[in-house]
Amino acid sequence: MKAIIIKELKLIRKDRRSFIFLLLMPILFIVMFGSIMGGSSDSSAISIHVIDQDQSTASKSFIQQIDNIMDVKESPAASLNDELDKIKRGQFSSVLVIPQGFGAGMQQGKAADVQLHEDPSAKTDLAPIQAILSGISSEYREQKLSKTLLANGDSKAQVEATLASPIRIQHIPTSADHFDAIDQVVPGMTVMFVFFIMITMARRFFDEKKTGLLSRVRSTNVKPLQYLIGMWIPFVLTVIAQCVVLFAFGHFVYGLQLGDLFALGAVILCLSIAGTGIGLGLAFIVPGEGAAMVITQLISTGGALIGGLWVPSYLMPKFIQNIGHFLPQFWAQNSLQNIIAHGAHINDIWGPALILLVFGLIGLIIALVRLPAFLRSAVN
Amino acid sequence: MIETTPKASSTLQFASAPIETILEVSHLRKTYAKKQALQDVTFSLKAGTSFGFLGPNGAGKSTTMKILTGIIKADSGSVKLFGQELTTDADAVSKYIGYVPQEITLYEKLSAYDNLEFFGQTYGVRGKELKQRIQEVLTQTGLLDRAKDEISTFSGGMKRRINIAAALLHRPKLLILDEPTVGIDPQSRNHIFEMIRELNREGVTIIYSTHYMEEVEVLCDEVAIMDQGMIKAMGPLGELLDRYGDNAIYLEVNGLQELPPLEHVTSTRKEGSGWVLETERMNSVMQHLLQLASTHSWDVKQLTVVRPSLEHVFLRVTGTQLRD
Numbered sequence: 001m002k003a004i005i006i007k008e009l010k011l012i013r014k015d016r017r018s019f020i021f022l023l024l025m026p027i028l029f030i031v032m033f034g035s036i037m038g039g040s041s042d043s044s045a046i047s048i049h050v051i052d053q054d055q056s057t058a059s060k061s062f063i064q065q066i067d068n069i070m071d072v073k074e075s076p077a078a079s080l081n082d083e084l085d086k087i088k089r090g091q092f093s094s095v096l097v098i099p100q101g102f103g104a105g106m107q108q109g110k111a112a113d114v115q116l117h118e119d120p121s122a123k124t125d126l127a128p129i130q131a132i133l134s135g136i137s138s139e140y141r142e143q144k145l146s147k148t149l150l151a152n153g154d155s156k157a158q159v160e161a162t163l164a165s166p167i168r169i170q171h172i173p174t175s176a177d178h179f180d181a182i183d184q185v186v187p188g189m190t191v192m193f194v195f196f197i198m199i200t201m202a203r204r205f206f207d208e209k210k211t212g213l214l215s216r217v218r219s220t221n222v223k224p225l226q227y228l229i230g231m232w233i234p235f236v237l238t239v240i241a242q243c244v245v246l247f248a249f250g251h252f253v254y255g256l257q258l259g260d261l262f263a264l265g266a267v268i269l270c271l272s273i274a275g276t277g278i279g280l281g282l283a284f285i286v287p288g289e290g291a292a293m294v295i296t297q298l299i300s301t302g303g304a305l306i307g308g309l310w311v312p313s314y315l316m317p318k319f320i321q322n323i324g325h326f327l328p329q330f331w332a333q334n335s336l337q338n339i340i341a342h343g344a345h346i347n348d349i350w351g352p353a354l355i356l357l358v359f360g361l362i363g364l365i366i367a368l369v370r371l372p373a374f375l376r377s378a379v380n
Numbered sequence: 381m382i383e384t385t386p387k388a389s390s391t392l393q394f395a396s397a398p399i400e401t402i403l404e405v406s407h408l409r410k411t412y413a414k415k416q417a418l419q420d421v422t423f424s425l426k427a428g429t430s431f432g433f434l435g436p437n438g439a440g441k442s443t444t445m446k447i448l449t450g451i452i453k454a455d456s457g458s459v460k461l462f463g464q465e466l467t468t469d470a471d472a473v474s475k476y477i478g479y480v481p482q483e484i485t486l487y488e489k490l491s492a493y494d495n496l497e498f499f500g501q502t503y504g505v506r507g508k509e510l511k512q513r514i515q516e517v518l519t520q521t522g523l524l525d526r527a528k529d530e531i532s533t534f535s536g537g538m539k540r541r542i543n544i545a546a547a548l549l550h551r552p553k554l555l556i557l558d559e560p561t562v563g564i565d566p567q568s569r570n571h572i573f574e575m576i577r578e579l580n581r582e583g584v585t586i587i588y589s590t591h592y593m594e595e596v597e598v599l600c601d602e603v604a605i606m607d608q609g610m611i612k613a614m615g616p617l618g619e620l621l622d623r624y625g626d627n628a629i630y631l632e633v634n635g636l637q638e639l640p641p642l643e644h645v646t647s648t649r650k651e652g653s654g655w656v657l658e659t660e661r662m663n664s665v666m667q668h669l670l671q672l673a674s675t676h677s678w679d680v681k682q683l684t685v686v687r688p689s690l691e692h693v694f695l696r697v698t699g700t701q702l703r704d
Binding site for chain 2: 003
């Protein structure tokens with residue numbers, strides 16, 4: 001068995017296609033998703049296009065207030081039609097127009113209208129912009145109220161007491177020092193690309209069969225079970241190495257917090273057993289390499305989507321979340337994020353880890369059942 | 381001495397002799413999806429024999445070899461190696477038998493050394509002994525200087541040599557080679573022949589499967605002719621040639637369009653620019669032909685005794701030409 005393990009490791013090391021699929025691609029995806037989603041939790045990354053047709057002190061002050069919260073991209077007063085065309089083309093989701101008379105209206109104590117032109121199909125993008133503008137509008141209202149109350153003879157303390165909200169929201173982080181996009185992207189892409197090992201595994205088994213190598217090995221001392229386990233272990237080790245490299249990349253390049261390394265190691269081990277166990281089962285039931293490729297794509301990308309590897313599971317519809325619970329990707333991501341973002345330890349993640357092991361075990365059992373037929377088919 | 385009962389049955393056996401019988405195969409049958417690949421194949425081999433399996437593709441040679449090596453199981457029949465039943469003592473297969481399959485079964489991305497190391501380990505050879513054996517077989521193949529090169533950089537002939545070397549690392553007593561020279565250059569073929577002869581001289585029993593008659597003639601001292609899953613004839617090469625070869629004369633005369641009637645000639649057939657005359661009375665027919673040549677002033681281009689060939693034996697035994 002040791003001979004098979006060493007031989008397989010040598011072959012995997014020389015397999016450039018596997019290197020691309022297992023390491024290069026996930027690193028590229030981490031960089032790409034990291035750039036797109038990086039800092040999305042920071043509101044300053046939200047941008048708004050503004051056209052100031054008033055050009056008054058009040059309008060400039062209003063824009064300044066927005067700029068303190070969002071990234072303001074100001075456009076010339078005459079460019080409204082161009083900007084609206086851009087919204088229609090989906091280049092951005094909204095444009096805020098401050099019309100002429102905004103400053104004068106403010107001075108006179110009248111309601112000063114601003115217009116937010118919106119792309120109705122971009123509700124997700126619009127929601128934070130609308131919330132921020134609404135907050136700024138409330139601030140103006142409070143300032144106006146404050147001035148009125150002071151003018152009526154209330155003390156500053158009385159004014160503050162009057163304007164204080166009856167509800168106070170306290171922000172209490174549950175456990176993590178921080179949670180940003182990279183905490184989603186690194187484990188997500190790692191888990192997703194772990195399952196691509198299934199293509200490599202299927203290819204290797206079919207190569208062994210096609211070239212007659214399996215048949216030849218059967219004429220030696222090697223027993224069928226030794227062959228199966230000997231072929232499997234190198235892939236488990238490969239996935240562990242893949243996870244270590246990707247998490248190290250996240251840690252050193254993006255400052256990803258790794259949390260409890262013992263717990264992280266345990267999940268990685270269980271994940272590698274799950275991914276390669278399913279790969280093993282797949283290699284023994286599909287009729288050929290092409291079918292293995294298609295099914296792997298389905299499991300890897302479909303599982304990534306439903307399992308919450310691309311976007312957090314809680315953002316998806318409830319029924320999708322429920323389906324996700326039947327996928328190993330969900331439990332892997334869930335336990336990895338708990339370790340990374342919520343400071344979970346081994347006691348907190350043994351349940352999901354066990355579920356991953358069960359997935360691996362099911363694949364292994366399928367492979368064991370199908371092994372005699374696979375060996376028979378190798379000789380003809 | 382080998383006793384055979386050709387044509388009537390494929391159950392042919394070597395007579396008992398003082399030399400140790402290494403392999404006894406009895407009544408093997410194998411069917412693949414309603415196609416009978418082997419029909420009652422029986423033979424035995426003495427130690428040190430170089431035994432050729434001759435037959436076209438699909439004759440059942442590879443199936444027989446795969447049963448001998450434990451890769452597939454026969455539907456019925458038995459195989460005994462050194463008196464031990466292989467089905468109950470599977471380890472004997474890997475211990476005593478070296479198998480060279482028809483395909484080049486090597487890892488293209490690994491070096492020759494790594495391939496040999498792997499196959500040596502699968503045969504249970506380890507450590508210093510394995511290193512020493514790798515050096516030895518690489519020397520035998522003439523590829524010691526290419527040990528660290530990837531197999532993918534080797535020519536077809538070199539790969540074939542390493543393919544054989546991989547089966548020698550555990551010093552097998554019986555080497556089974558399934559068409560080991562398919563598609564290689566003459567130089568590599570000669571190298572492989574020399575390797576096989578050397579191994580046979582060292583006492584290794586050889587089973588060599590091929591559909592090339594000349595390979596059997598050059599390498600084997602005993603031959604089994606297989607066709608349609610049966611052994612049609614078996615015995616020492618010379619004996620088969622004597623038994624099934626033609627007693628014939630070849631005559632070629634410039635300008636002669638038709639042969640006159642000849643006594644004692646059982647059949648006549650045109651071959652090339654001359655005739656093959658089959659007869660049981662060679663001397664008498666030869667004398668008669670010389671008289672005719674003298675009387676009619678024939679311009680005789682060729683008048684020779686036809687040497688019996690294995691090709692003719694195959695034709696006689698199977699009723700067909702040896703097909704690829």
